[in-house]
Amino acid sequence: MGTVPKSSLCAALLLMASTAAHAEFDCSSSHGGFRVQTSDSWVGRDKLEHFGVSLPFGALGGWLMRDTDHPVIYGGLLGTVPGLMKETLDGTCRTDGFSYKDLFADALGAFSGAWIAHWALTYSSSIHGKTVGVRYDDTF
Numbered sequence: 001m002g003t004v005p006k007s008s009l010c011a012a013l014l015l016m017a018s019t020a021a022h023a024e025f026d027c028s029s030s031h032g033g034f035r036v037q038t039s040d041s042w043v044g045r046d047k048l049e050h051f052g053v054s055l056p057f058g059a060l061g062g063w064l065m066r067d068t069d070h071p072v073i074y075g076g077l078l079g080t081v082p083g084l085m086k087e088t089l090d091g092t093c094r095t096d097g098f099s100y101k102d103l104f105a106d107a108l109g110a111f112s113g114a115w116i117a118h119w120a121l122t123y124s125s126s127i128h129g130k131t132v133g134v135r136y137d138d139t140f
Contacts, residue, residue: 037090037097050105051112054083058113065114072114079110 040046062075083106091098 034091035093035097037099040099040101042101047101047105050083050102051109054079054106054109055113055116057082058110058115059117060113061110062114062117066118071118072111075114075117076107076111079113080107083107083110 058076058079060075061078062071065071065074065078068074080103083103087098087100087103087106090096090102
């Protein structure tokens with residue numbers, strides 16, 4: 001299996017896992033129009049959940065983008081995609097709405113995960129075997 005299929009497989013798993021990660025999505029009533037939710041708070045358990053769920057997506061995105069010039073930025077953007085998809089679906093639900101505050105918590109979690117993965121994890125493969133470890137890299 002080459003590099004491109006492995007990356008594609010990881011991206012597909014990332015998108016499939018987003019459904020399970022955002023398990024509280026319930027829009028069984030009906031869809032119609034697009035609504036923006038403005039009554040939610042900037043802080044609270046919900047925002048912490050969005051941050052925590054997006055953290056591993058950002059870490060995976062950072063790992064997938066590790067060979068680019070800006071792995072934290074690209075990985076954070078890639079890790080924000082599941083949260084953006086969930087919020088877009090929320091926007092079409094009559095009982096909920098698109099929350100830019102939730103999306104901000106998703107993005108913050110994804111960029112934190114990408115930074116942690118870029119800063120702390122290393123992976124290399126050679127004829128002697130594979131190595132996974134902890135390291136520091138100052139490339140942003």
